[in-house]
Amino acid sequence: MKINKLAIRRQIFDVWNIPVLILIISFSVFLLYPVFMVIKSSMISVDGAAISLQSYVKFFSIAYYYKALTNTLLLGVLGTAGIMILVIPLAYLYSRYKIFGHTLVGTVLWIPYLTPAFIGAYTWLILFGKYGLITDFFRNIGIMIPSIGGFSGILSVFILTYYPLGFILLIGAFQTIDPSLEEAAHNLGASNLRRFWTVTVPSTTPSILNASLLVFILIIDSFGIPAIVGVGTPVLTTLVFGEFTSEMGGPPVMAATGATILLFISMSILIIQRVYLQRRSFVSSGTRSIDMINPKPLKKIALSLIFVIVLIFSLLPIITIMISSFTVSNGPVLQYGNFTLDHYRNTFYAVVRPLKNSYILATISMILDLFLGSLIGYVIIRKGKRMATFIDAFVALPLGVPGVLLGIGLILGFSKGPLVLVGTSSILIVAYFVRRLPHPVRTVSAILAQVDENIEEASVNLGVPPIKTFFKVTTRMIFPGIATGGLLAWTTSVSDLTCTILIYPARWKTLTVETYAQIRSDLYGPASVVGIFLLLSVMMPIFIVNMISQRKQRLKTQGVNSK
Amino acid sequence: MASVGVKVDNVSKYFGDLAAVDNLSLEIKAGELFTLLGPSGCGKTTLLRTIAGFYYQDNGRILFDDKQIDLLPPHKRNTGMVFQSYAIFPFLSVFDNVAYGLKAHGVSKSEQKVRVMEAISLVRLTGLEKRRPNQLSGGQQQRVAVARAIVIEPQVLLMDEPLSNLDAKLRVEMRVDIRRLQKKLGITMIYVTHDQEEALAISDRIAVMSTGCIAQMGSPWEIYHNPTDPYVANFIGVSNFFVCSVKSMDPDNQKIKVDFFGKTFETSFLLKAETKKVIVSIRPEAMNIVKQEDTFPEKINFKAKIVDTTYLGAGLRITARVMDDVDFQIQIGHPKQITDFVSGSEVVVEFSPEDVTVFPDESVNNED
Ligand SMILES: Nc1ncnc2c1ncn2[C@@H]1O[C@H](COP(=O)(O)OP(=O)(O)OP(=O)(O)O)[C@@H](O)[C@H]1O
Ligand SMILES: [Mg+2]
Numbered sequence: 001m002k003i004n005k006l007a008i009r010r011q012i013f014d015v016w017n018i019p020v021l022i023l024i025i026s027f028s029v030f031l032l033y034p035v036f037m038v039i040k041s042s043m044i045s046v047d048g049a050a051i052s053l054q055s056y057v058k059f060f061s062i063a064y065y066y067k068a069l070t071n072t073l074l075l076g077v078l079g080t081a082g083i084m085i086l087v088i089p090l091a092y093l094y095s096r097y098k099i100f101g102h103t104l105v106g107t108v109l110w111i112p113y114l115t116p117a118f119i120g121a122y123t124w125l126i127l128f129g130k131y132g133l134i135t136d137f138f139r140n141i142g143i144m145i146p147s148i149g150g151f152s153g154i155l156s157v158f159i160l161t162y163y164p165l166g167f168i169l170l171i172g173a174f175q176t177i178d179p180s181l182e183e184a185a186h187n188l189g190a191s192n193l194r195r196f197w198t199v200t201v202p203s204t205t206p207s208i209l210n211a212s213l214l215v216f217i218l219i220i221d222s223f224g225i226p227a228i229v230g231v232g233t234p235v236l237t238t239l240v241f242g243e244f245t246s247e248m249g250g251p252p253v254m255a256a257t258g259a260t261i262l263l264f265i266s267m268s269i270l271i272i273q274r275v276y277l278q279r280r281s282f283v284s285s286g287t288r289s290i291d292m293i294n295p296k297p298l299k300k301i302a303l304s305l306i307f308v309i310v311l312i313f314s315l316l317p318i319i320t321i322m323i324s325s326f327t328v329s330n331g332p333v334l335q336y337g338n339f340t341l342d343h344y345r346n347t348f349y350a351v352v353r354p355l356k357n358s359y360i361l362a363t364i365s366m367i368l369d370l371f372l373g374s375l376i377g378y379v380i381i382r383k384g385k386r387m388a389t390f391i392d393a394f395v396a397l398p399l400g401v402p403g404v405l406l407g408i409g410l411i412l413g414f415s416k417g418p419l420v421l422v423g424t425s426s427i428l429i430v431a432y433f434v435r436r437l438p439h440p441v442r443t444v445s446a447i448l449a450q451v452d453e454n455i456e457e458a459s460v461n462l463g464v465p466p467i468k469t470f471f472k473v474t475t476r477m478i479f480p481g482i483a484t485g486g487l488l489a490w491t492t493s494v495s496d497l498t499c500t501i502l503i504y505p506a507r508w509k510t511l512t513v514e515t516y517a518q519i520r521s522d523l524y525g526p527a528s529v530v531g532i533f534l535l536l537s538v539m540m541p542i543f544i545v546n547m548i549s550q551r552k553q554r555l556k557t558q559g560v561n562s563k
Numbered sequence: 564m565a566s567v568g569v570k571v572d573n574v575s576k577y578f579g580d581l582a583a584v585d586n587l588s589l590e591i592k593a594g595e596l597f598t599l600l601g602p603s604g605c606g607k608t609t610l611l612r613t614i615a616g617f618y619y620q621d622n623g624r625i626l627f628d629d630k631q632i633d634l635l636p637p638h639k640r641n642t643g644m645v646f647q648s649y650a651i652f653p654f655l656s657v658f659d660n661v662a663y664g665l666k667a668h669g670v671s672k673s674e675q676k677v678r679v680m681e682a683i684s685l686v687r688l689t690g691l692e693k694r695r696p697n698q699l700s701g702g703q704q705q706r707v708a709v710a711r712a713i714v715i716e717p718q719v720l721l722m723d724e725p726l727s728n729l730d731a732k733l734r735v736e737m738r739v740d741i742r743r744l745q746k747k748l749g750i751t752m753i754y755v756t757h758d759q760e761e762a763l764a765i766s767d768r769i770a771v772m773s774t775g776c777i778a779q780m781g782s783p784w785e786i787y788h789n790p791t792d793p794y795v796a797n798f799i800g801v802s803n804f805f806v807c808s809v810k811s812m813d814p815d816n817q818k819i820k821v822d823f824f825g826k827t828f829e830t831s832f833l834l835k836a837e838t839k840k841v842i843v844s845i846r847p848e849a850m851n852i853v854k855q856e857d858t859f860p861e862k863i864n865f866k867a868k869i870v871d872t873t874y875l876g877a878g879l880r881i882t883a884r885v886m887d888d889v890d891f892q893i894q895i896g897h898p899k900q901i902t903d904f905v906s907g908s909e910v911v912v913e914f915s916p917e918d919v920t921v922f923p924d925e926s927v928n929n930e931d
């Protein structure tokens with residue numbers, strides 16, 4: 001094979017290298033460097049001089065520290081197991097049987113996942129906490145039910161909050177399993193239940209494991225839920241947060257140590273997930289999809305009822321917080337039945353500022369994410385296979401970096417020196433930008449993979465240069481991907497607490513921080529008001545995008561050409 | 564329209580170690596309809612995309628007239644490409660699809676309108692300008708793709724299997740349209756297909772490709788009747804191959820005498836001195852079944868046994884066997900009685916020596 005210098009020069013000066021370069025630089029500065037700073041801080045010895053592992057020895061020998069690790073791991077395992085046990089049958093039933101309001105159920109199930117986790121936690125506290133509505137109800141009729149809290153409290157709230165993710169991932173798996181497998185089992189006379197356990201579950205095992213790992217990462221990285229529900233039950237995130245905020249004087253060695261251990265766990269999981277499972281869990285024969293069964297009326301009612309119960313649990317937090325925001329309150333005690341608008345009147349002005357802050361920050365970072373993310377998604381799908389694998393893995397790195405760690409890292413890395421971000425809004429924009437970039441990359445590349453490349457080439461052939469073609473043609477073909485990616489980036493930024501609470505400058509207090517502060521001050525009435533605004537902020541764009549994308553649906557199906 | 568001649572000069576394109584286009588040269592005259600014909604994977608698309616600029620060749624040059632264009636990026640080459648998948652913009656109306664390239668070239672609004680309508684009428688889509696691509700049939704989408712490519716008055720029109728997604732009847736209709744349009748515009752066109760019948764029907768000249776190289780280049784008639792090697796003979800239409808020995812040769816007149824199952828015929832052929840074996844290629848339709856042996860002295864005939872018959876509607880395809888183990892095909896048009904040709908019956912097969920193509924037999928070593 002001949003080496004062509006001109007071809008090599010073309011490769012080097014290819015315009016598509018620019019977004020890749022921007023990605024590498026921005027991740028190196030705003031992700032890898034902060035991570036490095038945290039790891040470095042965890043290795044500072046007591047005398048401050050040498051590199052040492054003293055802090056790790058300390059971590060594993062003092063119960064106060066290692067308890068947080070065991071709690072985290074235990075919660076991760078039990079929470080994931082609980083969610084899977086709940087979700088496997090549900091997702092199976094949902095993907096095989098037509099029930100009443102099939103699509104509605106599918107949509108509503110998203111709600112707990114999109115609700116900021118700590119808001120969910122807070123509402124469960126309102127319902128089942130020490131002064132909780134339901135706890136009180138039972139107490140009044142003479143039954144003492146255990147109030148939510150501690151280890152079991154965190155565990156149940158984890159399950160109630162994160163099961164939708166498992167559900168959604170598994171529906172995909174059950175729907176794309178090769179139907180002939182199940183039919184074969186059926187022909188061989190296997191009963192439904194037997195077929196489910198011997199054919200369906202094993203053939204979706206990679207998908208189940210994949211979903212499990214993703215849920216596991218979500219659980220161990222969660223800060224809001226254990227911080228609100230689990231007072232007295234330390235986990236790694238809350239430990240790190242506590243250590244960091246109290247250690248402010250010297251170098252935050254123990255916070256950094258805890259964060260590094262958390263990083264180690266979530267990175268390992270992410271690597272396992274990507275290397276072994278991601279590809280296999282998305283195998284689908286593609287040609288034929290499962291036919292849904294329309295069950296007999298009685299069975300249909302029974303099945304629908306199961307989902308009604310699930311729906312109630314999904315909607316309960318929203319309903320609760322809505323009612324609470326209108327209820328007379330005295331600290332954490334809500335006097336149900338007595339309605340008032342006081343909370344709105346008193347809290348309104350306290351809300352405006354954080355609302356504006358959250359929107360500004362999330363919007364700026366979303367625009368950056370969309371811009372770079374779509375270009376990167378494009379490069380991954382369209383340009384060179386070798387590069388693509390590397391970029392694809394590289395851009396996924398933030399998924400394995402816990403929010404608390406990035407927060408600490410940004411503070412350690414950018415409080416002095418040439419680039420000072422601490423105390424400015426940029427630190428939040430940078431954090432959101434880095435953490436959410438994987439979303440648009442993923443949604444854009446997923447859609448782009450199905451778009452006929454010839455359509456873009458036709459544009460170039462007609463005289464429109466490649467980059468201009470990208471903006472004129474490609475962006476229109478991948479609009480649904482951009483919309484979903486932007487939506488995910490925006491809403492998850494607005495609802496971010498874990499990282500925000502560590503790094504927000506006083507004058508850039510966000511909605512989440514405000515809500516959290518109210519909850520921690522036991523001001524349940526005002527907290528509900530701020531919470532409502534937060535909830536509306538996350539829900540509204542979803543409805544808007546849903547509306548747009550339904551109109552764009554036509555285009556999308558056309559774009560998926562005869563490839 | 565300023566159409567140009569295209570010169571591909573020793574071009575190679577590698578994918579890793581695979582030479583998809585292998586040191587290939589060809590010259591296409593201005594205004595010519597030139598077809599690249601070859602089996603799947605032989606490098607037709609790769610060559611076309613290299614000319615359009617979507618791939619960059621690893622060596623060699625590409626020239627339009629005398630201007631080397633291979634350093635230009637694809638959007639500056641002014642070629643019009645029609646893709647197999649049509650690749651029309653799904654979010655634009657028929658009109659806007661066709662106008663897309665003109666906008667990019669900075670053509671004024673009023674001129675755009677005139678030229679777009681003209682192109683739309685050329686491909687016979689008048690009245691459908693406002694339609695969305697998803698409201699068009701496959702054939703109509705194909706026409707939009709053609710209109711979009713010709714409206715910018717490209718120097719060369721490149722078509723990559725433009726008809727392969729259409730049904731058989733529409734394919735025949737469209738290929739007539741494409742040729743008519745090409746002649747009317749006088750545009751240079753490179754047409755890619757793997758359908759030999761299509762290639763023979765529309766081309767001025769054909770290049771038959773095989774694994775990155777050109778096996779033979781010539782007019783449809785030359786390619787069909789004078790294939791230069793068995794690969795081409797077999798790829799273009801069906802051919803029967805018989806291995807025969809050379810009885811004698813006359814190097815001065817470039818003629819040889821071939822022993823054909825006991826009969827001898829003479830044919831013109833340039834051979835290396837010591838050739839002993841040749842391949843005799845005869846098309847099925849060049850053979851006939853006759854009542855008696857040796858009625859016409861200028862024809863050759865021999866006895867064979869019918870093995871199988873296939874009724875084709877317009878004719879009959881007969882598989883026959885000679886010498887107990889050599890099977891071959893005969894095609895006869897309009898048989899009066901199909902029942903004349905029952906399996907197992909003995910028949911006399913006839914052909915004229917001028918319908919025969921002879922190749923050296925490369926499977927045996929002729930030198931010893
Ligand atoms: N992007 C690519 N990367 C690697 N190999 C490729 C690529 N494109 C084509 N090839 C290989 O190059 C060879 C020629 O491919 P090409 O697409 O030019 O064939 P073709 O003649 O157009 O075939 P078809 O009639 O099936 O379209 C094939 O072996 C193919 O596998
Ligand atoms: Mg091809």
